[in-house]
Amino acid sequence: MGPSQAMTSLGATAARTPQGPGPWAAPVPDPGEVEEEEEDDAEEPAEIHLCVLWHSGCLGIAYYDTSDSTIHFMPDAPDNESLRLLQRVLDEISPRSIVTSAKQDENMTQFLGKLASQEHREPKRPEIIFLPNVDFGLEISKQRLLSGNYSFIPDSMTTTEKILFLSSIIPFDCLLTVRALGGLLKFLGQRRITVELEDYNVSVPILGFKKFVLAHLVSIDQDTYSVLQIFKNEPHPSVYKVANGLKEGLSLFGILNRCRCKWGEKLLRLWFTRPTQDLQELNSRLDVIQFFLLPQNLDMAQTLHRLLRHIRNVPLILRRMELSHTKVSDWQVLYKTVYSALGLRDACRSLPQSIQLFKDIAQEFSDDLHHITSLIGKVVDFEGSLNANRFTVLPNIDPEIDEKKRRLMGLPSFLTEVAWKELENLDSRIPSCSVIYIPLIGFLLSIPRLPSMVEASDFEIEGLDFMFLSEEKLHYRSARTKELDALLGDLHCDIRDQETLLMYQLQCQVLARAAVLTRVLDLASRLDVLLALASAAREYGYSRPRYNPQLLGVRIQNGRHPLMELCARTFVPNPTECGGDKGRVKVITGPNSSGKSIYLKQVGLITFMALVGSFVPAEEAEIGAVDAIFTRIHSCESISLGLSTFMMDLNQVAKAVNNATQQSLVLIDEFGKGTNTVDGLALLAAVLRHWLALGPMCPHIFVATNFLSLIQLRLLPQGPLVQCLTMETCEDGNDLVFFYKLCEGVANASHASHTAAQARLPDRLIARGKEVSDLICSGKPIMPVKELLKEKQMENCQTLVEKFLKLDLEDASLDLDIFMSREVLPAATTIL
Numbered sequence: 109m110g111p112s113q114a115m116t117s118l119g120a121t122a123a124r125t126p127q128g129p130g131p132w133a134a135p136v137p138d139p140g141e142v143e144e145e146e147e148d149d150a151e152e153p154a155e156i157h158l159c160v161l162w163h164s165g166c167l168g169i170a171y172y173d174t175s176d177s178t179i180h181f182m183p184d185a186p187d188n189e190s191l192r193l194l195q196r197v198l199d200e201i202s203p204r205s206i207v208t209s210a211k212q213d214e215n216m217t218q219f220l221g222k223l224a225s226q227e228h229r230e231p232k233r234p235e236i237i238f239l240p241n242v243d244f245g246l247e248i249s250k251q252r253l254l255s256g257n258y259s260f261i262p263d264s265m266t267t268t269e270k271i272l273f274l275s276s277i278i279p280f281d282c283l284l285t286v287r288a289l290g291g292l293l294k295f296l297g298q299r300r301i302t303v304e305l306e307d308y309n310v311s312v313p314i315l316g317f318k319k320f321v322l323a324h325l326v327s328i329d330q331d332t333y334s335v336l337q338i339f340k341n342e343p344h345p346s347v348y349k350v351a352n353g354l355k356e357g358l359s360l361f362g363i364l365n366r367c368r369c370k371w372g373e374k375l376l377r378l379w380f381t382r383p384t385q386d387l388q389e390l391n392s393r394l395d396v397i398q399f400f401l402l403p404q405n406l407d408m409a410q411t412l413h414r415l416l417r418h419i420r421n422v423p424l425i426l427r428r429m430e431l432s433h434t435k436v437s438d439w440q441v442l443y444k445t446v447y448s449a450l451g452l453r454d455a456c457r458s459l460p461q462s463i464q465l466f467k468d469i470a471q472e473f474s475d476d477l478h479h480i481t482s483l484i485g486k487v488v489d490f491e492g493s494l495n496a497n498r499f500t501v502l503p504n505i506d507p508e509i510d511e512k513k514r515r516l517m518g519l520p521s522f523l524t525e526v527a528w529k530e531l532e533n534l535d536s537r538i539p540s541c542s543v544i545y546i547p548l549i550g551f552l553l554s555i556p557r558l559p560s561m562v563e564a565s566d567f568e569i570e571g572l573d574f575m576f577l578s579e580e581k582l583h584y585r586s587a588r589t590k591e592l593d594a595l596l597g598d599l600h601c602d603i604r605d606q607e608t609l610l611m612y613q614l615q616c617q618v619l620a621r622a623a624v625l626t627r628v629l630d631l632a633s634r635l636d637v638l639l640a641l642a643s644a645a646r647e648y649g650y651s652r653p654r655y656n657p658q659l660l661g662v663r664i665q666n667g668r669h670p671l672m673e674l675c676a677r678t679f680v681p682n683p684t685e686c687g688g689d690k691g692r693v694k695v696i697t698g699p700n701s702s703g704k705s706i707y708l709k710q711v712g713l714i715t716f717m718a719l720v721g722s723f724v725p726a727e728e729a730e731i732g733a734v735d736a737i738f739t740r741i742h743s744c745e746s747i748s749l750g751l752s753t754f755m756m757d758l759n760q761v762a763k764a765v766n767n768a769t770q771q772s773l774v775l776i777d778e779f780g781k782g783t784n785t786v787d788g789l790a791l792l793a794a795v796l797r798h799w800l801a802l803g804p805m806c807p808h809i810f811v812a813t814n815f816l817s818l819i820q821l822r823l824l825p826q827g828p829l830v831q832c833l834t835m836e837t838c839e840d841g842n843d844l845v846f847f848y849k850l851c852e853g854v855a856n857a858s859h860a861s862h863t864a865a866q867a868r869l870p871d872r873l874i875a876r877g878k879e880v881s882d883l884i885c886s887g888k889p890i891m892p893v894k895e896l897l898k899e900k901q902m903e904n905c906q907t908l909v910e911k912f913l914k915l916d917l918e919d920a921s922l923d924l925d926i927f928m929s930r931e932v933l934p935a936a937t938t939i940l
């Protein structure tokens with residue numbers, strides 16, 4: 109540190125003149141130590157590093173998430189040759205890098221090659237890293253896992269205890285998972301993820317291992333998420349406000365997300381990306397929501413919601429502790445979080461223990477939390493720490509620190525006395541002097557530079573050692589300041605060192621209890637999500653869905669579209685019943701704007717919400733076994749993919765045709781409109797006939813179409829598998845009234861002209877459209893618009909023809925050029 113940057117932590121001044129700086133200047137906080145205070149929860153964008161192995165139809169996946177410094181792993185799971193499960197995981201977590209073995213199966217190589225070539229992949233193409241196959245060896249991977257340095261394992265554990273503990277978390281019998289975990293650890297260590305700039309002996313922080321299972325997953329692709337408006341990213345008006353410049357628009361996630369803590373929101377997003385068929389899990393979520401919906405539990409819900417606001421970003425704090433980068437605010441946040449967690453525990457202990465979540469919170473929020481709060485509360489001097497901008501401890505923790513602080517407190521007045529004495533010995537031209545203290549340098553005499561002190565040689569003063577010039581002040585060591593150094597030493601630094609040591613010990617105590625803190629976060633975010641879903645269910649009048657694995661399809665009474673019902677003045681609910689004698693293919697026809705698309709989406713959304721474990725916008729809903737939701741609904745998104753609209757339509761339908769099973773829900777809106785009518789209709793009919801030919805294996809299909817000919821021309825086989833539905837309307841003179849009510853039957857006309865009128869197309873055009881349409885229907889030729897040949901034009905033509913007839917071509921005086929330019933050309937402009 110150069111002298112000009114040298115910061116004094118305290119000093120005292122003696123001045124000969126009254127105008128000089130006051131001799132009783134209070135200790136000035138060291139500005140060099142003032143850290144840039146970030147917001148508590150400010151986070152670097154999370155990065156995910158994934159390691160994957162595929163062997164004999166089995167997948168082993170493990171990934172490291174920098175946002176919570178946790179390793180997530182999926183126990184060995186079967187995946188087919190097109191690696192759909194892996195694709196699903198990649199879509200969900202968008203890893204920054206994908207690590208795998210250089211010795212790979214052909215399928216995996218092709219899969220990764222394709223991934224690497226996706227130039228427009230959003231948000232970013234992952235980096236693909238091949239490590240030598242030996243890095244994934246089973247034994248070496250096990251060793252790496254067992255010998256890791258994990259702060260959540262207390263130092264007091266013996267090696268055997270540690271192995272037992274780890275084998276209760278990591279499934280060592282899942283060979284691919286273990287090898288993937290081993291490869292991941294190798295990669296993390298090699299790249300020094302998150303600790304690139306740290307000392308080499310600081311290892312990558314690992315705060316826990318978490319299992320994730322995608323076994324009961326309901327498959328939903330990205331298009332479906334977008335067209336059903338489950339998520340909707342919109343550019344944020346302020347790009348500085350959020351890291352990716354995006355905010356949630358009107359979406360299902362947006363209206364249900366009432367989470368109070370960030371981790372709750374994160375978990376809700378995760379549940380949305382992983383709809384499940386695990387009925388036990390779904391029912392356990394619904395039990396909690398149902399409990400909070402009871403009027404007598406409203407107060408409790410509000411109390412819990414308030415407490416959850418204080419549950420903050422514990423993983424970030426733990427990571428900073430691991431790296432010894434803990435900030436003053438971290439201690440406060442941690443204290444509040446743990447304190448609120450204890451509040452949650454006490455509240456949950458008073459709730460029915462038959463509900464698993466309450467039981468878990470009551471039991472798993474252990475006394476370790478008490479220990480943490482009492483330690484932090486007893487040791488950390490929050491006020492002092494904030495003032496000093498560094499960790500300081502309360503009195504009576506360490507008598508040595510207390511003693512040093514007492515001496516330090518008395519120092520300014522003592523130094524003032526010293527300064528006065530020093531001033532007496534100085535040249536009388538020097539008006540004032542101060543004694544200052546600079547950490548690591550010691551005590552110095554500071555004298556203002558006199559106008560006569562120009563050259564460096566002028567700075568020399570007898571009996572003093574010149575040190576440096578800074579801000580027009582000359583600094584010297586005198587015999588007295590040397591004495592002070594010996595007497596008081598680096599008092600300030602000593603206090604700081606001792607307090608830092610105490611902070612380190614406190615950190616270790618907290619880190620040894622990291623497991624309970626991670627659990628707090630897991631359970632608190634679960635509670636937060638369920639309270640959020642309960643709050644939405646209460647406000648919007650949702651009901652609890654029932655799951656019936658024996659049921660084919662879904663049965664919904666008075667279902668509503670969760671977003672549309674918030675925008676429409678009155679929303680008309682509609683029932684849904686598919687499977688059994690109600691047919692597998694529902695063909696919904698109806699005039700434009702009669703509510704077909706909304707109905708289709710509502711079926712998808714209600715089913716989705718039930719599979720997430722939320723209450724649903726319906727009077728009753730019974731959900732059968734649903735393994736996937738496919739959609740072919742028009743979205744605006746085609747530019748970034750560089751595909752034509754029709755090509756996108758075809759892609760989506762192809763996905764459904766190739767993957768839908770008898771348990772899948774397929775929603776098709778206006779398929780075939782992107783090409784000429786006949787081809788489009790033929791394609792739609794062909795796709796539906798393909799599914800119908802599967803008989804009982806046919807998926808549950810809802811098709812909304814304006815191709816009335818699909819039914820009129822009997823393009824679909826007749827039978828119990830097909831049911832025709834339409835939206836009720838009634839003609840009132842020229843007006844068409846929409847009832848938005850679903851009923852059996854087929855629409856008799858598209859009433860496109862009515863929609864056109866609503867869109868304010870000129871009447872003349874609408875009338876012409878109707879005329880042409882009627883002519884086509886009745887098989888008559890289409891004549892050009894009569895209006896075009898106006899009467900006046902006819903008259904002009906006749907006059908011109910007459911002029912030509914009167915021409916005497918035998919007449920020698922006739923000048924044809926003059927005739928053309930005077931008679932014909934002017935008339936031509938009125939005719940053409």
Ligand SMILES: Nc1ncnc2c1ncn2[C@@H]1O[C@H](COP(=O)(O)OP(=O)(O)OP(=O)(O)O)[C@@H](O)[C@H]1O
Pocket residue numbers: 676678679680681698699700701702703704705706707812814848
């Ligand atoms: N159940 C309903 N209750 C009240 N209003 C509804 C309902 N369903 C639809 N609407 C209203 O009708 C409008 C049009 O609905 P929708 O887009 O579903 O029509 P559509 O039949 O699919 O039309 P198109 O064939 O032109 O695509 C909606 O924006 C909404 O305002």
